[in-house]
Every structure is written in C-alpha cells, then in structure tokens.
Amino acid sequence: MNAVVLKKLTRLICELAVLFALFLFGSQLAAWSGWPIPGGVFGLALLLMLFASGLLKPAMLQAGAGWLMAEMLLFFIPALMSLLDYGSLLRDEGWRILLVIAVSTLLVMVVTAVTVELVCRWSLRHEP
Structure with a gap:
C-alpha cells in the first residue's frame, strides 16, 4: 500500500470517527435530557453548531460523509426486512x-x- 492510499484511508477513518463521536455524544445528550428526540438529531445539531461556529469546516468531513452517503442503502436493509x-x-x-x-x-x-x-x-x- 503506497503512502497516498494510506493517507486517504487514515483521513477517512478519522472523519468517520468524528461523525461517530458526534452521534454518540448526541445519543448521550438525548438520554440525559429525557426529551423524545433521537440522539442522531442531537448529533446533527451539534454538527451544525460546529459548522456555524467555524470550529469545523464541511470540507474536513467530506470523505467520511461521502462514504456514508454512498453506503446509505445498507442502513435501510434492516428496516426493509422488518416489513x-x-x-x-x-x-x-x-x-x-x-x-x-x-x-x-x-x-x-x-x-x-x-x-x-x-x-x-x-x-x-x-x-x-
């Protein structure tokens, strides 16, 4: 594996880790608040606040978000099977x-x- 591929893979893993951490933190906030709002929504709100504040730029998560969007169909298979x-x-x-x-x-x-x-x-x- 060459250095370019390794660098891209490392960046993808780091971006996915940031998105997953926001999801986990949002889920924890949902559990603590007791509000009937899913943790993913809290996580998206946190992501929006990070973007709005300038602490995080959308381009910094482009590869991870792009990969998740490309594989989104896999997230719906369990829901479809439950039908x-x-x-x-x-x-x-x-x-x-x-x-x-x-x-x-x-x-x-x-x-x-x-x-x-x-x-x-x-x-x-x-x-x-």
Whole structure:
C-alpha cells in the first residue's frame, strides 16, 4: 500500500470517527435530557453548531460523509426486512401508508422549496 492510499484511508477513518463521536455524544445528550428526540438529531445539531461556529469546516468531513452517503442503502436493509413481519398490515392498510408517505414527502419538498426561495430573496435584498 503506497503512502497516498494510506493517507486517504487514515483521513477517512478519522472523519468517520468524528461523525461517530458526534452521534454518540448526541445519543448521550438525548438520554440525559429525557426529551423524545433521537440522539442522531442531537448529533446533527451539534454538527451544525460546529459548522456555524467555524470550529469545523464541511470540507474536513467530506470523505467520511461521502462514504456514508454512498453506503446509505445498507442502513435501510434492516428496516426493509422488518416489513416482512407486517405483511397483513401492509395488505390491509398499505394504501393509507403510501398516501401518508406521498403527501408528507410532497409537503416537505414544497416547504423546503418555499423556504429556500424566501431565504434567497431575503439575502439578495440585504446584500452589501
């Protein structure tokens, strides 16, 4: 293994360790707070605060986050396999579940688009 590959591998492992540490710390915060918020959400909030404060730059975690995004399908396999236990529920109520998923997805997309549009217009009005 040459030095370039070793350097890239070391960087990837370090970035994944930072992301995992944020997740673990967020999970601990969720347990301590007693709030019904998943630890991953706390971890993402911590990551956002680190980015906003400038202590951490998004480019510093690019390789680790990119690898996790590329392998994201693997994280959904256990959830998909658990659906096999609820076959009768899906046969009876599947259309309602799909309707809720479709409507909520559409709602999230519309709200996101409107929010981005409003922020862009606001930032254009307040340019120096």
